[in-house]
Amino acid sequence: MVPTDRLELTTAVGQLHKELRALPDGADLARARVLTRWIGIGQLSLGNYDDARTFLRQSLDLAATLSNTHAVVATGLNLGDAHRYAGDLRDADALYRSALGTARQQHPELVDYALQHTGKALMERGDLAGAQAHLQEALRLRIAKGDTELVESTQAALDRMELLLAKAAASPAPGLTPRDWSSRWTSWLQSRTTTRTPARWAEDFPALRDATRALTAHQRVHPRHLRHQRDQSLPAALIAAMAEEAEKAVAADGYLHNGKWNAAVGDAANSFAEQVDLASVVARSTGMVVEQPHSAVYIAYTEAGQFLDFHVDELGFGEANLILCLRHERPSGAPQVSATVFINADRYLTCALAPGDCVVFDGALTPHGRTPLSAGESVTLISFGFRARDEALRAPTNLPSAPQ
Template sequence: MLQHLITHGEDLRMVPTDHDQLTIAVQNLRDELQALPEGTDAARARVLARWTGIGLLSLGDYHDARVYLRRTLDLATSSGNTQAVIATELNLADAYRYAGEPENADVLYRSALDGARGRHPELVDFVLQHIGKHLMEQGNLIPARAHLREALRLRTAKGDAGLIESTKAAVDRVELLMSRASAGTPASADGGTGTARWSRRWTSWLQSRTTARTSAGWEEGFPALRDAVHDLTTHERVRPRHLRGQSFPAELLAGMAEEAEKALAADGYLHNGKWNAAVGEAANRFAGQADLAAVVTRSTGLEVDQPHTGVYIAYLEEGQFLDFHVDEFGFGEANLILCLKHERLTAIPTVSCTVFIDADGYRECDLAPGDCVVFDGALTPHGRTPLGAGESVVLVSFGFRARDQASRTPPTSPALRMASKPQKQTPP
C-alpha cells in the first residue's frame, strides 16, 4: 500500500523515499479510514489503520503512529486474526523502539515471537529480524547476531531474494558494530542511544525538509536550513574538499575496480537505495600503498590513522539516489570517497553527483574516476543526486580516525529539540 514510498536508512529504520508524497499518501489513508461507513468490514479498517501507522512511523510521528497501531491491534485481536496480531505487534514494537522506549518494545516483540513459534512458523523469520535489530540498538550485539543469523537461515530456505538481502544487511551491520566494539572504537555500538540516536534524528530532520532527489527547490528552501546546518557544520574537523590529480597508481585503482565489481556481483546488498559490498584485499592494499592517511592529512590538516573501515558503493539503475543524511560518529572524523567508475551518456545534460549541504548552501561534486572527496560524514549532510539514463557509478568509501581522538560532543540539533516537545494527539 505504501511500500514504494518507504525504504530503510543507514540505521536500518524505515524512512520515506519521498517525504512529501508519503505525507500526502498517509493523509489519504486517514481520510479514507475516517470516512468508512458504519458496518464496514473490520478487515478494511484494520488494513487502513495499520498502514497509516506504518506511514506515520516512517515520517517520525511516533505518537500518532502508536495511536493507529493500537487500534489495528485491537481490531486484529477482536477478529481472531492471529497473523495480523503478530504483524501488528511488530509494527507497534517498532514504534516504541523508534521513540526510545525499549522496554515497551521488548514486551511486544516477545509476544510476537511466542505467537509465531506457536501458531505461525512462517512468520518466525520476520519476528527474529525485528528482534535482532532491537537488540542491536540496545548494544546487545551477540544475541542480536544470533537472532539475525537464524532469520537469515530461515529466509535462505524460503528463497526470497529480497528478504535474504534485507537480513544480510542487518547481519553485516551487527558484525561491523561488533568489530568496532572489540577494537575499542569510541561511541561505536550504542545503537539506539547517544550519538547514534542523534544521527538518526538529524537525518530524519534533514529528509523532512529537503531531498537529494531533485535540486528544484534547493535555492528557495535553503534559508530555512541555513542556521541549523551552520550550527552543525561549525563542529566539523574536516570540511568537504574535492581532490583531483592525486596520481594514484593506475594498477591499484584497476585492481580495486575489479574487486568492487566481483564483490558487488557476489555479495552486494541493496541498502538505503544503493548497492553495498565489503572491501577486500585490493582496497586494503590500495589504502596502504597510496598512503591514504597522508592524503587526508595533507588536504585537511587533520592527522589521521590509516582507514579502519571501507565499503564499495554502486549506483547502477536510472533514478537511484542517496538522500541527505549524516553518518554515525563511529565512522571517524574523516571520510574519503573515491570514484572507481562513472559511466554516462554524453547526451545527458546533467549527471549524478555527490552533494553536500553547508552554511553557504548545496555543493555538488562530480567525481570522475580517480577523483575523491574528503569530508566529515558525521557532521556534514551529504547524499547523491539521481542517476540518469545509461549512467552508473562505482565508489569506495573509507573511514578515518583522528590521531588525537579529541572528544566530539554532538551539537544540539533541531531534531533533538523537536523530539523533546510533546506531540499533539490526532485521533483516527
C-alpha cells in the first residue's frame, strides 16, 4: 500500500481525525467505526504502523460491539496487514485466520478477500504450499464472481509465488532447513498428482514410483490402518466427548490450514490422552517405542468437495503420527466415501476411517492426503504426534532431495 500523493493522503487523514474528535463521546458508534477504520488504513499506507494498529483495533472493537460481522472481517484483515507490515507475523496470522473463519461461516462474499490476504502472508513467511492452496481457492472464487480486476490481482500473486517456487527448486540442497525440505517435496508431489482426481493415480504413479521409493525408504513407521474392535478398542464415550469438543472448537476458533479446518484441543482430548496409553498403541502396531503424544490438533472436513492434497509434514513434528476418526457422517448410498490416502513405495494405500479407527504413519516421510468429500459428508479427526524414544530416529540422515 503506497500512496500516490503522500501529502494529499496526510491531509485527508488529518480531516478524518478532526471529524472523529468532533463526535460526542459514546455517540454515533457506527460513524466512529468508519472513521477509525479509514484513519487506520491511511496510517498504514503512510507507514505509521503503530498508529495504524491503534485505530484499526478501535474500529475492530467497535464493529464487534455493533455486531457488524461484515466489518469485523474487513477490519480484521486490515489490522492483520498492519501487524504484518510491522513485522509482527504471529498476531497477523491469528487475525487472518479469524477473519477467514468468520467469512466462511457468515459472509461468503468476503472469503476470497480473506484467502488473498492470508495467502500473501503465507508466501512472505515462506510457506509456499500453504500460500498456493489459499491463492488458488481465491482465484476460483474470483473467477466465479467475474471480477476481472480481482482475478488479475490474485493471478499476479500466484505468478509471484510460482517464481519463488522455481527459485527454491533451483537452490542447492545443502543447508536446507527441515521446513524447506518438506516444502519442496510437497510442491513436487502436488505438481505431479492430486488426491482430487483418484482416477489419475494409476496413470501418474509410474512417474512417482522411483522418487517415492527413495523417500519412503527412510520411513520410521510404515502406514497401518487400525480398525476399531478388530485391531484395538478405544472408549466410545471418550471418542464421543472429543467429537463434541472438536465441533465446538472448530466453530468458535477454527482456522483453515492446507484446505482443512484445524482447532486446538481441549479438556476432552487431554482426558483421552491421560486415560488411553496411546504410546502402547503405536508401539504394538509399528514396533517403534515412542513417548506419550507431545502434540495434538483437531481436524475437520465439512464441505462437499473439500480435500487435502498429497504432502509431507515438516520434519520435527514427530516420528510417528496417529490419526483417530471421531466422527464420519455420510448419506446412505453415497457413491464414494472420503478416505485418508498414502503413497507407499509401490502403491497407493487407502484408509476409509470409521469412528474409532486409527491410522499410524510417518507423516514427514510418507506422502499423504484425503480424497474429496461427497455431498452431505463430513469428517472429524484428531491427530497426535509422537517422539521416538531412540533419539537416533529423530534426525534421519541422507534424506533424498525432491526431484527437479
